[in-house]
Amino acid sequence: GAVVSQHPSRVICKSGTSVKIECRSLDFQATTMFWYRQFPKKSLMLMATSNEGSKATYEQGVEKDKFLINHASLTLSTLTVTSAHPEDSSFYICSARTGKDEQFFGPGTRLTVL
Amino acid sequence: GNSVTQMEGPVTLSEEAFLTINCTYTATGYPSLFWYVQYPGEGLQLLLKATKADDKGSNKGFEATYRKETTSFHLEKGSVQVSDSAVYFCALRSNQAGTALIFGKGTTLSVSS
Numbered sequence: 001g002a003v004v005s006q007h008p009s010r011v012i013c014k015s016g017t018s019v020k021i022e023c024r025s026l027d028f029q030a031t032t033m034f035w036y037r038q039f040p041k042k043s044l045m046l047m048a049t050s051n052e053g054s055k056a057t058y059e060q061g062v063e064k065d066k067f068l069i070n071h072a073s074l075t076l077s078t079l080t081v082t083s084a085h086p087e088d089s090s091f092y093i094c095s096a097r098t099g100k101d102e103q104f105f106g107p108g109t110r111l112t113v114l
Numbered sequence: 115g116n117s118v119t120q121m122e123g124p125v126t127l128s129e130e131a132f133l134t135i136n137c138t139y140t141a142t143g144y145p146s147l148f149w150y151v152q153y154p155g156e157g158l159q160l161l162l163k164a165t166k167a168d169d170k171g172s173n174k175g176f177e178a179t180y181r182k183e184t185t186s187f188h189l190e191k192g193s194v195q196v197s198d199s200a201v202y203f204c205a206l207r208s209n210q211a212g213t214a215l216i217f218g219k220g221t222t223l224s225v226s227s
Contacts, residue, residue: 004157032212034214034215036217041219041220043118043203043217043218043219043220044158044203046214046215093157095214095215097212101211102160103215105150105157105158105159107157108157
């Protein structure tokens, strides 16, 4: 299947700093990428849908000014957690959609905010 | 809105036991249904899917049948192995092109030898 990578796999930061997470589709072009957040023992919560060259569409309750999403190319989307706080600590997973409308997932990024 | 409910885990089984993980959904129209698996330290992988009523998805000995009358997509395997230990997610996607997957809460399966 298609490969999606995320970087970094783990990040620890101080409260108040910003963290950028990259999501790349390695062997296909993805016009649409999705960002999910996974809480301990809970499901993946869809945060936003990212379309190349346009603004992301955020799900209800997700702060767009806090979670900045950029989809500058057909193989790269970034999620920036601005002014991170301990409650933002979580596992963030991206997913990229192929031209055949299949969805492939990255391995996730563990964010810990101290 | 659309939602997925799956049985709470963890599910603990001995090798070669029969596995059922229940999944029901709420959706308008005719969604596609999926089971994803997340092995320790790895990303989500598609296990199987079904796109219309009465379809049966199967892969690696796992099966699930799309039951519209009961809005269910239960996952089954006749004989589990230790290597099947993972978290299993039931998911749906509406039939609108480009929409995201909506997931259940996940069920942890632990198989011992």
